[in-house]
């Protein structure tokens with residue numbers, strides 16, 4: 756079996772593949788005693804380990820340590836690339852791009868050759884545009900939804916509120932409303948902007964991934980929910996490298 760790991764800044768997601776089929780998958784947190792609940796019983800069946808990570812080097816070290824105790828197979832980390840299979844990275848300094856963005860774009864490129872946007876709403880939110888020729892037009896990096904609420908809480912002394920996942924965007928009449936409606940209002944503006952950009956650039960599909968994808972879809976982002984997009988791209992990349 757092949758183990759694939761997408762290690763973000765908050766959570767890690769994994770799946771186990773046997774002959775192209777997913778036999779098990781899960782999510783966890785590196786700092787917990789068992790970051791891969793559900794995986795341990797398959798440990799002796801693992802024949803390869805591929806990792807896509809944007810976590811710090813310190814966290815990556817701990818992840819690799821954990822994996823080396825789990826399995827005798829060495830884990831291989833995959834990074835952003837300048838080009839693959841007709842998909843071309845807009846970054847000249849492509850090594851600086853988060854591996855998750857590259858793998859999500861490649862996962863999308865395999866199934867959506869007619870041009871697309873990838874919206875990854877994780878710890879941070881990223882938006883990337885790829886045209887029908889596979890040219891990455893560039894993208895955006897924004898604070899994630901939880902990150903925005905957390906920064907309001909910790910960096911502004913008099914903003915006290917309970918986070919609520921509201922859809923309301925009307926002007927708020929209390930601190931809680933102003934903050935919660937504010938986040939919905941800001942997301943609404945981002946969603947409208949993505950709509951404008953995709954029609955301007957002639958991109959057909961919007962693929963949405965990351966822990967806050969359902970929230971953005973609830974807020975009106977009309978896209979295809981692909982929770983596994985980073986893992987899908989990683990599987991393809993690692994498979995091509997092995998063959």
Ligand SMILES: Nc1ncnc2c1ncn2[C@@H]1O[C@H](COP(=O)(O)OP(=O)(O)OP(=O)(O)O)[C@@H](O)[C@H]1O
Nearest residue numbers: 763764765766855876877878879899901965966967
């Ligand atoms: N069970 C969960 N645990 C933690 N966060 C969750 C969970 N379900 C949804 N979320 C939301 O998902 C977001 C984190 O998304 P995700 O799991 O994609 O993070 P990540 O992969 O670590 O992020 P990144 O790749 O940006 O580092 C948080 O902002 C949170 O609101």
Ligand SMILES: CC(C)(CO)[C@@H](O)C(=O)NCCC(=O)O
Nearest residue numbers: 809851852853855856879881896
């Ligand atoms: C932007 C995040 C945090 C999104 O997970 C990640 O892709 C990352 O750490 N990127 C490095 C900077 C860049 O992509 O240009």
Ligand SMILES: [K+]
Nearest residue numbers: 763855877965
């Ligand atoms: K992610």
